[in-house]
Amino acid sequence: MTSRTDVIEAFAPAKINLFLHVGEKRGDGFHDLQSLVVFVDVGDTLAFSPSPELTLTLHGPFASGLEAEDDNLVLRAAQALAKHTGRPAAKAAIRLMKQLPVASGIGGGSADAAAVLRGLTRLWALDLSWTELRAVAETIGSDVPVCVESKASWMEGRGERVMPAATLPQMPMLVVNPGIAVSTAEVFRTLATRHGTGRINRATPLSSPRELIAFLTKTSNDLQAPAQQIAPVIGHVLDELSRMPGVELWRMSGSGATCFALFDDQNAAEMAQVALSHTHPDWWVRATRIGF
Numbered sequence: 001m002t003s004r005t006d007v008i009e010a011f012a013p014a015k016i017n018l019f020l021h022v023g024e025k026r027g028d029g030f031h032d033l034q035s036l037v038v039f040v041d042v043g044d045t046l047a048f049s050p051s052p053e054l055t056l057t058l059h060g061p062f063a064s065g066l067e068a069e070d071d072n073l074v075l076r077a078a079q080a081l082a083k084h085t086g087r088p089a090a091k092a093a094i095r096l097m098k099q100l101p102v103a104s105g106i107g108g109g110s111a112d113a114a115a116v117l118r119g120l121t122r123l124w125a126l127d128l129s130w131t132e133l134r135a136v137a138e139t140i141g142s143d144v145p146v147c148v149e150s151k152a153s154w155m156e157g158r159g160e161r162v163m164p165a166a167t168l169p170q171m172p173m174l175v176v177n178p179g180i181a182v183s184t185a186e187v188f189r190t191l192a193t194r195h196g197t198g199r200i201n202r203a204t205p206l207s208s209p210r211e212l213i214a215f216l217t218k219t220s221n222d223l224q225a226p227a228q229q230i231a232p233v234i235g236h237v238l239d240e241l242s243r244m245p246g247v248e249l250w251r252m253s254g255s256g257a258t259c260f261a262l263f264d265d266q267n268a269a270e271m272a273q274v275a276l277s278h279t280h281p282d283w284w285v286r287a288t289r290i291g292f
C-alpha cells in the first residue's frame with residue numbers, strides 16, 4: 001500500500017519563447033535556434049509513487065489529447081532516466097493532471113518530461129546534478145533541457161545549450177490557444193525565411209519593462225509565419241491580442257499555436273482575459289505574469 005508520504009509531486013510550468021530565431025538546418029536534421037525562454041505559473045501537475053511497474057494515468061481537461069499515444073514524453077523520460085542510472089526498468093506510478101493544451105508551442109510535453117526527471121530523481125533517491133539531468137533531457141526532445149530547471153533562460157543549439165537569463169521585469173501576460181494542435185516538424189518544414197542565429201547580445205539589460213519591450217520589438221518568432229500558414233487562426237488570435245487595451249507586445253510562442261501578449265498592468269491583462277474568453281469561449285485563455 002502507498003502512504004501519502006510516498007507520493008512526490010512536481011509542477012510542470014508552461015514555457016514561453018519571448019522570441020525565437022531560427023538558423024541553419026544542421027547535419028542531424030535539427031535547426032540551430034536562439035531564444036529567450038520564460039516560465040509562467042500555469043502548468044501541468046504530476047504525482048509519482050512507488051510501483052512494481054511503470055504506469056501512467058491521465059487526468060484533467062486535456063488528458064484526451066494524450067490518450068492515443070503509447071510513446072509519450074512522460075514515459076520516454078522515465079525510461080531515459082532509468083537507462084541513464086543503470087536501472088533494469090523504470091518503476092513508478094505516474095499521475096498526470098493535463099492542464100495545458102497539447103502540441104501548442106508552450107512546451108507542455110517537454111515540461112512534463114522535465115518534471116518526470118525531477119520527480120523520479122526524488123522518488124528513486126538519485127544524486128544527479130542539473131547538468132546530468134539536462135544531458136538526459138536532451139535525449140528526449142529539444143525543449144526538454146530548458147524545462148529541467150524551468151527558470152528564465154537563453155536557449156541555443158537545437159535547444160541543448162541553456163544559459164540563465166538575467167533578472168527580467170515583472171510583467172502581466174495573457175496566454176491564448178485557439179484549440180488547434182500544430183506539428184512542430186511540419187512548421188519547421190514550412191519555414192521559408194529566418195533571422196538566423198548569432199546576432200543577439202545576451203548582455204543587453206532587460207530588467208525594466210521598457211528595456212524588455214524595446215529588445216523584444218527588435219526580435220521575432222521565425223516560426224510564426226509558417227505556423228500561421230498551416231493554421232490561419234493564429235493570425236486571428238494575434239489580431240485580437242493586438243487590439244487589447246494596454247497591450248505592449250503580442251507574438252506566438254514556440255511552433256504555435258499558442259500566442260502571448262505582454263501588458264503594462266495586471267488589470268489590463270485581466271480585462272483582456274475576460275473580453276477574449278467572452279468573444280471566444282472555445283479558446284484557452286489564461287492571465288499570468290513573467291519575471292517572478
Ligand code: C5P
Pocket residue numbers: 029030031032033140141142143157158159184185188
Ligand atoms: O526535438 P523535438 O522532438 O521537439 O523536435 C520535433 C521536430 O521539430 C524535429 O523532428 C525537427 O523536425 C524539428 N526541430 C528542428 N530544430 C529544432 C527543434 C525541432 O528542426 N531545434
